[in-house]
Structure formats: C-alpha cells, structure tokens
Amino acid sequence: VIGGNGDADHAVVPASHPLGTTVEVRDLFFNTPARRKFLKTEATENNHIENSIKKLALSRFDVSFTLTHNKHTRYRLRWASSQEEKERRIADLCGLPFIEKSLYLDNDRGAMRLWGWISLPTSSRSQPDLQYFFVNGRSIRDKVVSHAVRQAYRDVIYSQRHAAFILYLELSPADLDVNVHPTKNEVKFRDSRAVHGLIFQTLQQALAEVRPGQITEAYGDGQVEPHAEPQLAQPLSLKPSSVSASTSRISSTQTLSELYSTNVVARSQANDGDPEVPPLGFALAQLKGVYILSENSKGLILVDMHAAHERILYEKMKKGFETNSLISQPLLVPEHLMVSETEADICEQFSAVFGELGITMARTSVDMVVVKEIPAVLKDSDVSGLVKDVLSDLNEYGTSDRIRQHIYEIFSKMACHGSIRANRQLTIAEMNALLRDIEMTERGGQCNHGRPTWRELDLKALDKLFLRGK
Numbered sequence: 062v063i064g065g066n067g068d069a070d071h072a073v074v075p076a077s078h079p080l081g082t083t084v085e086v087r088d089l090f091f092n093t094p095a096r097r098k099f100l101k102t103e104a105t106e107n108n109h110i111e112n113s114i115k116k117l118a119l120s121r122f123d124v125s126f127t128l129t130h131n132k133h134t135r136y137r138l139r140w141a142s143s144q145e146e147k148e149r150r151i152a153d154l155c156g157l158p159f160i161e162k163s164l165y166l167d168n169d170r171g172a173m174r175l176w177g178w179i180s181l182p183t184s185s186r187s188q189p190d191l192q193y194f195f196v197n198g199r200s201i202r203d204k205v206v207s208h209a210v211r212q213a214y215r216d217v218i219y220s221q222r223h224a225a226f227i228l229y230l231e232l233s234p235a236d237l238d239v240n241v242h243p244t245k246n247e248v249k250f251r252d253s254r255a256v257h258g259l260i261f262q263t264l265q266q267a268l269a270e271v272r273p274g275q276i277t278e279a280y281g282d283g284q285v286e287p288h289a290e291p292q293l294a295q296p297l298s299l300k301p302s303s304v305s306a307s308t309s310r311i312s313s314t315q316t317l318s319e320l321y322s323t324n325v326v327a328r329s330q331a332n333d334g335d336p337e338v339p340p341l342g343f344a345l346a347q348l349k350g351v352y353i354l355s356e357n358s359k360g361l362i363l364v365d366m367h368a369a370h371e372r373i374l375y376e377k378m379k380k381g382f383e384t385n386s387l388i389s390q391p392l393l394v395p396e397h398l399m400v401s402e403t404e405a406d407i408c409e410q411f412s413a414v415f416g417e418l419g420i421t422m423a424r425t426s427v428d429m430v431v432v433k434e435i436p437a438v439l440k441d442s443d444v445s446g447l448v449k450d451v452l453s454d455l456n457e458y459g460t461s462d463r464i465r466q467h468i469y470e471i472f473s474k475m476a477c478h479g480s481i482r483a484n485r486q487l488t489i490a491e492m493n494a495l496l497r498d499i500e501m502t503e504r505g506g507q508c509n510h511g512r513p514t515w516r517e518l519d520l521k522a523l524d525k526l527f528l529r530g531k
Contacts, residue, residue, distance in 0.1 A: 081125070086110075111135065115154050116200040119193055119227060122147050151178065151227060155191055158184070159225055164271065168263040172236070173255070175263050177228035182214065182268065182507050185222035193227045197234065201248050208458050209257045213264035216375075216469065217504050219511040230256070254459035261462075269503035273340035273515070340500055341515065344492035350484035353492045360519040366481050366495060368508035373498050374476035375509045379469060382438075389419045390437040397431050398445050404452045405430055411455050418464040420448065438468050473509040 090097040100106060107130055118126045118138050128136040136154070141147045144165070152160045162184035167176040180191075194206050206228075214224045238249040250256045341364070342357030355362040400408070408415070408422060408430045415422055419436035435444055447467060454461035481487075487495070499505045499514060508514055524530055 116193065118150065118154060120195050120198050120200060122150065148178075155225075155227070159191060163225075164267050166263060166267045168259070170255075170259050172233050173259055174231040175228065175259055176231075177226065179228070179264055179267065180225035181271070182217040182224075182504075182511065183513055184225065185214075185218040185511075186225055187222065189223040191225035192223070195229045196237065196248055197231060198229075199239070199245065199248075202246055203248060203250075205250065205253045205257050205458050206260060209260035210264060212462055212466075213261050213268065215466070216473070216509055217268060217507045217511060222511070228260075230260075232256075252459075257458055257460050271504075271506060273500050273505070339497065341496040344489050344496060347487055347492065350486065353487075353495065355492075355496060357517075360517065360523055362496075362515060362517055364496065364499070364515045365508075365512070366485075366487070366492075367483060368512050369495060369499050369505070369514040370480040371476050371508045372505055372514055373495075373502050374480055375469075375473055376502050376504065378472040378476060382468065382472070388437045389421065389434040390440060391434050392432065392444075395431050395433045396444050397425070397429060398448060399429055400449070400452065402427055403456065404449075407452055407455050414455070414461070415451075418451070418461075420451075420464065422448070436464065436468065438471060439464070442467060476509060 090100065110130075111128065114126060114128050114136065118124075118136070122141040125140045126136060126138045127134065138150055138153060139146075141150050148160050159180065160178065162181045163178040164181065165176075165178055168174070180186075192210075194201060194203065210224055210226065218224065236251045238251070239245060241247055241249045338358045340357060341362050342355040345354045345356055347366075348354055351366065353362075353364040353366050355364060405424050405426075405428055408424055412422075419434070420432065421434035422430050422432045424430050430448075432444055432448060435442075439447070447463060451461045451463045454463060481495075506514060518526075
C-alpha cells in the first residue's frame with residue numbers, strides 16, 4: 062500500500078495474497094504539501110496512470126492486468142498468447158478501428174527481429190498519439206525510429222498526418238545502451254544505421270505489398286458497432302515485388318493508347334461470388350470525366366482516374382530508376398563547400414554511401430570538401446544545400462535518403478503532369494486496363510500526395526444510404 066492514514070507506527074506483518082501483484086494508491090502525499098502542490102487534477106493524474114498501464118499491457122502480453130479507479134474497472138485484460146488474443150487486447154487498449162485498419166508484420170534480419178502492427182495510410186492521424194515502440198520489452202522514444210517510420214510513410218500520407226503503430230524490436234542487449242536517460246525512456250543503438258534500415262525497409266515493403274482485395278478501403282466515417290468482433294490483421298510475407306522490371310520503364314510523354322491496349326475484355330456484370338471478378342471489378346461508366354464507376358463482387362468501386370494514373374506512372378518511373386541505378390554526371394565546375402570539421406569527417410567516413418547516392422566528393426582541407434559528380438537527374442538542383450542536408454542526416458541518424466527523396470520528388474511532378482487529366486474520355490477497355498494496373502501497382506491505394514485513389518461501397522453501405530431493411 063502506497064500512502065498512509067497518518068499512523069506510521071503500524072508494524073509490517075506478512076499477509077497472504079493470490080498469484081500476481083496488486084498496487085493500491087490511496088491518499089498519496091496526504092501530508093507532504095511540497096509534493097502535493099505539483100499534482101494536477103484527478104483526471105490528469107489518472108490519465109498518466111492509464112498511459113503507464115497501457116504501455117505495460119502492450120509490452121507484456123503474458124501478464125493479465127486490471128485497472129480500477131474510484132471503484133470503476135477501466136481495464137480487465139487477460140493474458141494473451143495467440144495473435145488473435147493479442148489483437149483483442151490491442152483493440153481494448155487502442156481502439157477497434159486501429160486493429161481493423163492495420164497490417165501485421167514480422168521480419169528477422171540477423172540477430173534483430175521487428176514485429177508488430179502498423180496502420181494503413183488511409184488511417185493516418187492528426188497527432189502522433191498512437192505510436193508505441195518497444196525494445197526488448199521496454200517502451201522507448203527514439204529519433205532514429207521516428208525518422209525511419211516517417212520515411213516509410215513518406216509518399217503515401219500527407220506530410221502533416223501521422224502513422225499509428227505498435228512495434229517491437231528484439232536484439233542483443235549488448236547492441237544498445239539503456240543508460241542514456243534518467244527515466245530510461247531513451248536508448249542508444251550501437252548500430253543505429255542497421256536499426257534504421259530494418260525499420261524503414263520492413264515498413265516500406267509491407268505498405269508496398271498491399272493490394273486491393275487484401276484490405277477493404279471501406280466507405281464511411283470509421284465508426285464501428287460497439288460489439289463488433291475485430292477483423293484480425295493478416296500477416297504480410299515480405300517478398301520481392303512481383304512487378305517485372307521490364308514493365309517499369311515509362312515516359313511521362315507516352316499517350317494513353319500506348320499505355321493501355323484496347324484488347325481488354327469488358328464485363329457488364331460482376332456476379333456475386335464470381336471468383337473471376339478482380340478486386341476492383343469491371344468498369345461500368347465514367348462520371349464527369351473524373352471518376353470511374355466499377356462493379357466488383359461486393360458492390361460499387363469509385364476510382365479517381367487522375368490520382369490512380371499518377372501513382373501508376375510514379376511507381377513505374379521509380380522502378381525504372383532503381384533498375385538502371387544512378388547515373389552520375391561530372392560537374393563542369395566542381396563545387397567547393399565550406400563545412401564543419403565534423404561534417405568533413407563524415408564525408409570521409411561515408412564516402413561509400415555518397416558513391417551509392419551517385420555523388421563523388423573528396424575532402425580538400427580540414428573544413429572543405431569538393432563535389433565532382435552528382436546524379437544526372439539532379440543537374441538543376443541546389444547541390445550544396447542537398448549535400449549539407451545529407452551530411453546532417455548522416456550525423457544524426459547514421460543514414461540518409463535525401464538524394465533518392467529529391468529524385469522521387471522530381472518523378473512525382475513528372476507523373477502528376479503526365480497522368481490523365483480531368484474530362485479525358487476513356488473507353489471501357491481503357492478504364493478496365495487502368496483498374497488492372499492499379500491492382501498490380503505498389504502503394505496503389507494512394508496517389509503520390511497521399512490522397513486515396515479508390516473507394517469501395519459494398520452492398521451493406523449502399524443499403525444504409527437508402528435505409529433499406531429499416
């Protein structure tokens with residue numbers, strides 16, 4: 062018992078207790094004004110306790126938890142062993158919408174293992190209030206982790222939105238230092254670059270492998286029935302993309318007829334339960350020159366044809382770029398940059414990394430480097446600013462994706478300008494070809510700016526709109 066009733070003379074005697082631990086807090090700081098004046102309202106302090114219990118419950122699925130406040134049971138969580146039981150606990154703690162719109166992943170790399178749940182891009186949040194990361198069972202905050210997650214979601218959610226995740230990293234205790242913060246909320250990884258790479262690549266590939274039909278892009282406001290059973294997230298096998306590299310080269314100047322052949326067979330009906338009906342169904346019509354209306358086995362599909370085509374072009378440009386690797390171009394006049402001694406040291410330490418990014422540079426003095434070659438696609442960019450941003454990333458995170466990010470931004474603009482514009486009339490065959498391409502395209506559920514490319518209205522949602530069955 063923490064607290065007291067004013068009588069400190071009571072002797073402590075043994076007492077029987079069932080299996081487990083009970084912590085009871087009553088009249089805390091009742092006679093210590095110096096401490097009591099720092100307490101907030103009862104509701105605020107209770108929220109702090111709830112958050113602490115939530116982190117413990119998420120870190121130890123093998124332990125049952127019961128939290129009671131003012132004779133009201135807030136949580137009663139049974140121990141969980143199977144994935145289904147763990148997801149029920151997460152639904153109790155973090156809400157059913159999170160587990161319904163999340164992906165389960167599990168990836169091993171050498172002595173490290175990363176597993177857990179990440180939200181779909183369409184379920185992003187306005188605040189980073191549902192982000193939990195555990196290292197060997199301990200809840201921590203780390204800038205390397207946050208940076209890796211932001212990079213993985215970079216071109217599938219709006220820049221001002223935040224992903225939700227519950228992730229667990231397991232690695233050897235010898236590979237991290239836990240004594241870098243008084244409250245033990247932060248750690249220092251011995252190889253932060255390897256940790257960053259594992260998180261970034263695992264999340265990026267998991268998001269890229271989501272295809273229509275695996276996760277339903279449901280129409281609505283995200284509300285669920287209070288007694289609905291959670292739709293358990295399915296694990297994703299982290300395998301290389303099935304999209305052939307030979308189909309990844311595309312020019313933004315190609316005409317639509319070159320992109321989509323007219324030999325696609327159109328279907329006028331998508332019979333319920335027909336195994337031949339693809340996830341996005343078959344095109345019915347074009348609405349206002351902006352949307353494609355399609356019917357699948359569940360109901361109606363709405364597709365924003367510009368957003369969808371933009372993502373298709375963008376991914377093909379990226380794949381063509383990755384296949385051909387970076388092509389460097391010598392600068393007519395090598396660019397000399399004044400940097401700090403630390404940054405100059407980083408240039409030497411990470412010379413191989415700069416080479417992978419298509420940049421050839423050398424240290425000429427204690428605080429100066431010279432850039433001799435850059436990627437050809439960046440010939441009109443601010444070289445000095447870009448290199449300094451890369452140096453800053455390498456200093457802080459041990460890795461950098463700035464060059465590739467800048468190149469992708471150029472591709473994104475090219476894809477936006479080269480994609481189907483509004484009021485462009487498509488044939489049924491062209492619409493069906495566009496639907497098939499979306500189904501095969503990585504991150505096909507969002508355009509390059511994070512907007513959704515398609516939405517589904519199943520029969521249940523349609524019946525609700527028309528009050529059928531009332």
